[in-house]
Amino acid sequence: QFHMIKCEDLKWAECLGQGSFTRIFKGYKTDIRDGEKHVTDVFLKELDVVHKNCWESFFEAASLMSQISHKHLPGVKNIMVQEFVKYGALDLYLKRGGSVSVSWKLDVAKQLASALNFLEEKNIVHGNICGKNLLLAREGDPSQGSSPFIKLSDPGISVAMLGKNVLEAPDNLTLECDKWSFGATVWEIFNNGNTPLQGCDLDKKRQFYESFKQLPPSQWTELADLVSQCMDYQAAFRPSCRSIIRQLNSLITSDYVILHATEPVAQ
Numbered sequence: 001q002f003h004m005i006k007c008e009d010l011k012w013a014e015c016l017g018q019g020s021f022t023r024i025f026k027g028y029k030t031d032i033r034d035g036e037k038h039v040t041d042v043f044l045k046e047l048d049v050v051h052k053n054c055w056e057s058f059f060e061a062a063s064l065m066s067q068i069s070h071k072h073l074p075g076v077k078n079i080m081v082q083e084f085v086k087y088g089a090l091d092l093y094l095k096r097g098g099s100v101s102v103s104w105k106l107d108v109a110k111q112l113a114s115a116l117n118f119l120e121e122k123n124i125v126h127g128n129i130c131g132k133n134l135l136l137a138r139e140g141d142p143s144q145g146s147s148p149f150i151k152l153s154d155p156g157i158s159v160a161m162l163g164k165n166v167l168e169a170p171d172n173l174t175l176e177c178d179k180w181s182f183g184a185t186v187w188e189i190f191n192n193g194n195t196p197l198q199g200c201d202l203d204k205k206r207q208f209y210e211s212f213k214q215l216p217p218s219q220w221t222e223l224a225d226l227v228s229q230c231m232d233y234q235a236a237f238r239p240s241c242r243s244i245i246r247q248l249n250s251l252i253t254s255d256y257v258i259l260h261a262t263e264p265v266a267q
């Protein structure tokens with residue numbers, strides 16, 4: 001049920017980056033609605049042609065057109081068009097040193113938890129919850145009392161396609177895996193966008209997980225407890241979404257937030 005957009009209605013603007021199989025661009029989409037021309041900002045995720053099989057295996061159910069080609073059929077470009085989210089990926093925003101308060105971070109964590117709860121109710125596994133797939137639509141301004149607003153982006157090319165260079169075999173991706181990633185993402189948010197074991201090579205990461213190690217805990221014990229519950233090596237022990245939201249609510253109302261409200265951002 002994909003909405004087809006004609007290529008000539010898209011204009012590519014600056015390249016925003018390069019993923020392992022994709023290139024991302026800012027762009028503009030032109031629509032003619034009731035005789036008026038409307039231009040909207042869009043985010044373009046282009047799949048490298050060389051990885052075309054990824055796209056087809058990933059989207060073959062989406063549209064028959066991508067599997068057949070004939071001189072009387074339009075060619076299919078492998079492009080995903082998304083609404084342009086104003087401040088982009090959260091990991092980069094935090095790394096750029098956006099000085100954010102503890103309550104800002106908890107607010108973002110709670111929004112992610114409610115997105116997770118929604119997916120769980122639909123029995124949908126995201127499979128790649130992390131800071132770079134969290135998009136910041138509104139910065140939030142504490143002086144105006146406005147809070148941040150995030151959107152969870154698509155997981156990108158499925159882990160099944162990433163081949164051997166990932167730790168987790170794709171076939172056992174379950175809802176509990178998203179809870180693990182939720183914990184790791186909360187850890188990331190409270191560590192200024194740095195991912196756990198950043199810079200370690202695959203073997204070091206494998207050793208870490210195979211010896212059931214835990215990430216360095218936050219000095220805020222209740223937060224560290226929530227992260228370690230989500231990152232329990234026994235999936236069945238990970239908390240339900242409702243429990244995660246309940247624990248976040250009590251963190252939000254705890255004294256720690258007031259005491260650390262204007263904590264300087266560690267550079």
Ligand SMILES: N#Cc1ccc(Nc2nc(N)cc(-n3ccc(CO)n3)n2)cc1
Nearest residue numbers: 043082083084085086087088089132153
């Ligand atoms: N400087 C800057 C800047 C960059 C991008 C946006 N906007 C945006 N809109 C989306 N819909 C998706 C994304 N993404 C970026 C990485 C990923 C990973 O998937 N998505 N960025 C806004 C500002």
